[in-house]
Amino acid sequence: MIVSIASDHAGYDLRKKVAEHVRKLGHEVLEGGAEASDVPYNYVDAGIKVAEDVTSGRADRGIAICGTGIGISVVVNKYKGVRCGLCTNEYMARMSRQHNDANIIAFGARVVGQAVALAMVDVFFEEGFAGDRHAARVNDIKALEDKNFK
Numbered sequence: 389m390i391v392s393i394a395s396d397h398a399g400y401d402l403r404k405k406v407a408e409h410v411r412k413l414g415h416e417v418l419e420g421g422a423e424a425s426d427v428p429y430n431y432v433d434a435g436i437k438v439a440e441d442v443t444s445g446r447a448d449r450g451i452a453i454c455g456t457g458i459g460i461s462v463v464v465n466k467y468k469g470v471r472c473g474l475c476t477n478e479y480m481a482r483m484s485r486q487h488n489d490a491n492i493i494a495f496g497a498r499v500v501g502q503a504v505a506l507a508m509v510d511v512f513f514e515e516g517f518a519g520d521r522h523a524a525r526v527n528d529i530k531a532l533e534d535k536n537f538k
């Protein structure tokens with residue numbers, strides 16, 4: 389897969405570890421966002437990078453990291469076609485794929501440690517969408533997008 393990964397300054401150190409891990413899993417990484425942990429970088433711009441890579445088709449999946457994961461998850465979910473789960477543990481990452489067909493995962497570098505982050509990333513790539521009743525709900529989300537996005 390091609391995976392877009394971006395973060396603000398708060399997520400910089402964890403992003404570097406995550407990007408290295410994702411490359412080792414055999415994926416191609418498009419990396420963006422902050423260039424250092426001590427130079428402020430707006431999480432909105434990092435979210436735009438991931439969301440635009442995914443919605444344009446440049447990337448198959450996205451990983452969005454800021455301090456809490458909240459700001460950047462709000463940003464990417466403003467894009468039509470993005471289903472981003474803000475996750476703090478493996479179970480949430482698993483459910484984001486099985487039930488929500490998430491195409492972007494967000495997490496907070498000030499909230500989760502590296503081991504949890506990498507475990508969530510593994511699950512995010514391993515798990516499939518369960519379909520059935522969940523497909524109907526994702527279709528309801530798509531209908532909402534058609535109604536609310538210009």
Ligand code: RB5
Binds near residue numbers: 459
């Ligand atoms: C940066 O200080 C912080 O506000 C940001 O990383 C994120 O947590 C916002 O939601």
